Amino acid sequence: MKRRRIIKVKDKTFAISISERAIKSQIRHVAERINRDYEGKEPIFLAVLNGSFIFAADLLREIDVPCEISFIKLSSYVGTNTTGKVREVIGLNIDITGRPVIIVEDIIDTGLTMAHMLETLKQQNPESINICTLLLKPSKLKVDLDIRYCCNQIPDDFVVGYGLDYDGFGRNTKDIYTLI
Numbered sequence: 001m002k003r004r005r006i007i008k009v010k011d012k013t014f015a016i017s018i019s020e021r022a023i024k025s026q027i028r029h030v031a032e033r034i035n036r037d038y039e040g041k042e043p044i045f046l047a048v049l050n051g052s053f054i055f056a057a058d059l060l061r062e063i064d065v066p067c068e069i070s071f072i073k074l075s076s077y078v079g080t081n082t083t084g085k086v087r088e089v090i091g092l093n094i095d096i097t098g099r100p101v102i103i104v105e106d107i108i109d110t111g112l113t114m115a116h117m118l119e120t121l122k123q124q125n126p127e128s129i130n131i132c133t134l135l136l137k138p139s140k141l142k143v144d145l146d147i148r149y150c151c152n153q154i155p156d157d158f159v160v161g162y163g164l165d166y167d168g169f170g171r172n173t174k175d176i177y178t179l180i
Helices: 020-037 053-060 112-122
Strands: 006-009 012-018 044-049 068-078 081-090 100-108 128-136 149-153 176-179
Touching: 020 053, 020 128, 020 149, 044 053, 044 112, 053 068, 053 100, 068 112, 100 112, 112 128
Parallel strands: 044 068, 044 100, 100 128, 128 149
Antiparallel strands: 006 012, 012 176, 068 081
């Protein structure tokens, strides 16, 4: 099946920017680093819903160390813009005390959502917390974050696909598309 170079999601048009092949190659590379870094440990992967579910699934299939996964849902977006305010929708349902935690996020732009989550998680006394993101917009960061695992750095563009959405739509593509 041939991939479409241009797609329409609701009222917006997007062009392919990162292919499925490139995404999966970067995920394998990041997973190899995590496997080395966490050898002999049992990390908890904490996937941020909804956007990271595809990334988290593909990442975990590449992880060889014993691990667990749990999910949390936070939101700071309305349409194509961040609100700057984080609201927790679904809370953590696993004990992370004394455990290494890897947060799995689809995209980090301002970093405000991640900073909020880090503060919340630190209160539960994990052994360590590291961040693993599919996409990072370094030019948009408003807070200082130590992002240990990053698959792709992108410009300040709005993207959909591979789990990322525009008003709930567009998550189901195998590639990542940029708003044109």
